[in-house]
Amino acid sequence: MKKLIRFFLVSALVSGIILYAISSLNQSEGYSSGNTLTIFNWGDYIDMDLVKQFEKETGIKIVYETFDSNEAMMTKIEQGGTSYDIAVPSEYMIDKMRQEDLLIPLNHNKLPNLKYIDDRFMDLPFDPNNKYSVPYFWGTVGITYNPTLLPNKEFNSWHDLWDPDLKNEIILIDGAREIIGMGLNSLGYSLNDTDPKHLAEAYNKLKKLTPNIKAIVGDENKLLMQNNEAAVAVLWSGDALDIMWENEDIDYVIPEEGSNLWFDNIVIPKTAKNVEAAHQFINFLLDPKIAAQNTEYVAYSTPNKEALKYMDPEMVQDERFYPSPELTDKLEVYENLGKKNLSIYNDLFLEFKMYRK
Template sequence: MKQLSRVFLAIAIISAVLLYAVSRLNSSQGYSGAKTLTVYNWGDYIDSSLIKKFEKQTGIKVIYETFDSNEAMMTKIQQGGTAYDIAVPSEYMIDKMRKENLLLPLDHSKLPNLKNIDKRFMDLPFDPKNKYSIPYFWGTVGIVYNPKMLGNKKITSWDDLWDKDLHNQILLADSAREVIGMGLNSLNYSLNDTNKKHLQEAKRRLDSLTPNIKAIVGDESRMLLENQEASIGVVWSGVASEIMAENEDLQYVLPKEGTNLWFDNMVIPKTAKHISAAHKFINFMLDAKVAAKNAEYVNYSSPNKMALKYMPKATVNDKRFYPSPEMTDKLEVYKNLGQKNLAYYNELFLEFKMHRK
């Protein structure tokens, strides 16, 4: 019995030593509780060198995870399996998350660089007074096209996409809000319309576009447009900017009927365990030079007015990607439609995709 006790004691000592060693190793690598920050963001949506810079400045180790849709992000946070300290949802999802008590209020006194944000991107309806979110990037949904492939034809509206000469030329984003929204806009309806008659009309309108659609794709649109395998794409502004840098023949236009003006903001989910570190990270990303470097990497529009001073004039003066306040006032921000209405949008989008087969 004494021998068995000695065995158990030896095991306990060895276990304690191993636990201590692992703890020291984690600490040396920046993984100790107070020195770790878990960030949940869209894929390739930050300059990784900035993460390293933040780690060096603060001693806080950043664990970076990615998601590919607002819905996937919210589901993961609702489940609570991972204690995310920062997430970057879009405007309509921020509205939904705050109403479902999934976000922690921000302490603006810990965000002195907040003064750098352009006031026209603050205090928006999805988060009054920015109680829960801070602007990260913004942009539009529009049409990128290759005039040379179209015989120098100009695209100025959604309606232009129904031209019979564009057979098998168009790439659509694989996203219900964007595609159904395009159908609604082409009929001069709101992007946030929930009238089922209008939505059915938009779906029929989209069905009639089928002969002109080459594919409904995600990131593949970049390669297809760059390689001139398609002449037109309905894309987000940052995607357009990126592929235009690779192919100077391409143009980007905001359709005259209207389109989406979107915002991605930084939030602190209710799962957060390192709230002080989260505030430090947000404030770091609000630094003018940091925001400028990040914008040049990501290719989306920065809401940081001070950052624009450190960016190429050709970039910030390009009205396609930094449209005037007069233009942005004419665009629509997605609203939280509610689960029932969003499900109907998704149902119509699925029917539309099936109609093509």
């Protein structure tokens, strides 16, 4: 009994000390007041030199925090404990955050550099007229593969995945839109198609892929590809880039039938206290030279048309990440299909996952 009491006392004491330390650390970093700008971004998703440059030019102090999932970011913003001035959600999250009233509309007058963004990437379905967001980086869904594990195999089209030689070799993203979309694309349909007949066709086509599927996983796909555990994966280009960073053998291709186009976007969340500085910072990042420097660091595809001119041509000409205009035309952004249609997608995907040989 005595031991138990001591245990509780010690735990309480330790917790108290930690809490005190956290609060005093927070104060020393001057979170709350002054001319500061708090940025909430994915890990390693900006060139920190640019942050310093911005601080120097404007005298605004930047506090930089990171998150590792859209959901985690949204939760923190909902709680409102920290006054984030800038956040970088993926496109599907924008719709949700808008519905939850977590976003502040952008003042386009304060963003003159917005004109440098490629028209193709403006006014997209997830945010008409870019009322709340500015595209930050973009990417695609495609096939990541390891040529050393699969000599003599080439991947250009979704169809290549149905090759009987690839038995048990493919890993897929655990996402209904991506995989059903892949099925639709492989048949030449739009990945926003809701025609039940087309969906049934796509489902039947996907069923035939089953023998080739090793696993349908989440974030583990990076690990599995890096470690040569799997030879082929259907992935987002961002993840593919991360994998290629770790394992140089690996290659990425956007299938010729077309695929999905995704965006990470800069927004100003409701928690913002320094809306003025936030606009200043967004405009700063949209500057072509700045965007070029940032893109060379992050290595994802930039939507900034002017910035391409200041970048390493080798990078710009890499069709894996800056696909040719013909291919780009076939890329589609996910439209909001409505809850009903989305649930049809989900049910089909579930059925597909349960289908065994």
